[in-house]
Amino acid sequence: MIQVRNLTKKYGQNTVVKGLTFTIEKGRIYGFLGPNGAGKTTTLNMLTGCLAPTEGEIIINGHDIFEEPEEAKRAIGYLPEQPPLYLDMTPYEYLCFVAEAKGVERGEIDDAVRKVMEETHIIDMGGRLIRNLSKGYRQRVGIAQAMLGNPDLIILDEPTVGLDPKQIIEIRDLISKLGENHTVLLSSHILAEVSAICDYVMIISKGRLVAADTLENIRRSQVKENSVSITVRAPQAKVEELLDKIDGIVKFDMTAVPGVDEVWDVVIDVDEGIDIRERLFTEFASAGLPLRKLSSAEPSLEEVFLKLTSEDEAAGEHERDMAFEEDADTETDKTAEAPAYANYEEEGGDEEGEDDYYVPMFSKTDSDENDDEEGDDE
Amino acid sequence: MGALYKKEFKAYFNSMIGWVVIAFLLFVAGIFVNAVNLNGKYPGFEVSLGSMGIVLMFVVPILTMRSLAEERATKTDQLLFSLPMSVTQMVLAKYFAMLTVFAIPIGVMALYPLFLLLYGSVNLITAYSALFGYFLLGASLIAIGLFVSSLTESIVISAVVTFGAILLCNLMSGLANMVPRTSIASFIAFTVVIFVIGYLIYSMTKNYWLAFFCGCVAEAVLLGIYIFNRSVLAGSFSNVMKWLSLFDRMNTFIYSRMFDITSVIYYISVAALFVFFTTQSVDRRRWN
Structure with missing residues (x-):
């Protein structure tokens, strides 16, 4: 539903986003992950038409965001990093304004606003001034605003920043629920958040896309298969002797497990492309040394x-x-x-x-x- | 566009600004009508209006200061950009909302000549044509204020600069009399103006050659006039300043008692031009 091709943004001499190309398909929760200053917000601002790209094109449901902005923007609900709220309005007034601006039919505005207010649990706050709401509630009003007009894609820029842990969990639950009916694109620099909510992750760094896949696949692709860790009960000399005999071992580190005699944790680095796990098992077994654990070392x-x-x-x-x-x-x-x-x-x-x-x-x-x-x- | 217009209009009355603007205008109008028409027993409502030009200097900056500067400061402009609405629609909605607020006291003031009728004869045609001229003057000044507001994030700067700009408009005809009337002085002054316009063209289009070409053509024409028909230039710069003066044009409505179509078109052009500048200035921020 969204195709982004060669998206580039320069601020003067500074290239903030460099040739991003990706596609977003319907029905998933996408995570947009990167360290601070990686270009996440700039990219999202370009996707939503708030910023013009220096190069590249953004096609939303077949409409270019700059050639047919109105059609393209109708398909998007956007919550910027700082929720764009008018402080001297009540959430109800504010949401009615957004609904009308998004072209919701006059007779349906009230129903539409009440629906999103129920879904974001702000119905009790409807009559207060936004100025008097806490950060968590403001964030909800922001999300409610993005949901109005039933857009296919909801884009949230760091929706949990500045919230307390309870609010963070509530907002995450809300986003997961959103994902049932909408495609969601969520930016964050918090890994736990993305791994908890998102089906698919795009990692950007310094304005470049460095990985785009499910989190599990990304991790698997980065696993060092040439490293094995074992725990063995044996005298140190015997372990060293045994490991020296096995081909393909580059080096190994032994650390004594504290509190137990003659039990060692060993991390073994192996030449690339060689799987020595079975060899290790048979060698240690035939030497009569019990292996307590054997695994390939997976990075977190x-x-x-x-x-x-x-x-x-x-x-x-x-x-x-x-x-x-x-x-x-x-x-x-x-x-x-x-x-x-x-x-x-x-x-x-x-x-x-x-x-x-x-x-x-x-x-x-x-x-x-x-x-x-x-x-x-x- | 309708939604934003309604929201903006309501916002003026959710805060103090709308009320203050209306109350202040009506208060001053009341004082002048009382002094000139009731106490002074003078039947021309337009003369009271003539004294009220200066009030716009205070009212317009208050009305326009927040319009775009605040959106930028609170980042609510990101919402407006992400809504299915063009920049032109957004700027027009804001402009018409301000114009509507300004039209309310004008509407109330439209009753004053009718009250005066109770005490004698009033020329309603000149009174209403002057009121219409006053409204158009306000409309063009509001457009200038809107443009200034689009240039900054600070509400205070927006208000102060707008105040300065309107003050300059007000002093324009006085300044025009101080400008030397020799043809060489006019030549130099026009050259400076050409440079400024050339720079503006450059900064808007980022096209160096277009700006250079336009500047050269204008300068060549000016030089031609200077060489072949020098006398035309004598005093011309101060005449142009007078012609451009927004406030002076009010006087044709008030003291000459004329409904001056040229002035009507001039006011509308100034308003349209500055609304256009505003859309450019708002749009440009997305490209930088």
């Missing part, structure tokens, strides 16, 4: 996400972000921006790397405190 979703977003980071490094390298000198910028992922990943996600990643933040507050103390001394 987080690792997959970081890997995908930082791989592209490395690829795009030369084209843009010259400014970024300058920024990297000033320590504080490191924490918030994408290169932090790169650091994190390069370190292999071990403890040290993680510390590096947070150092600038802490060191800054430390020094602030020191300043204060010095002040007191004087």
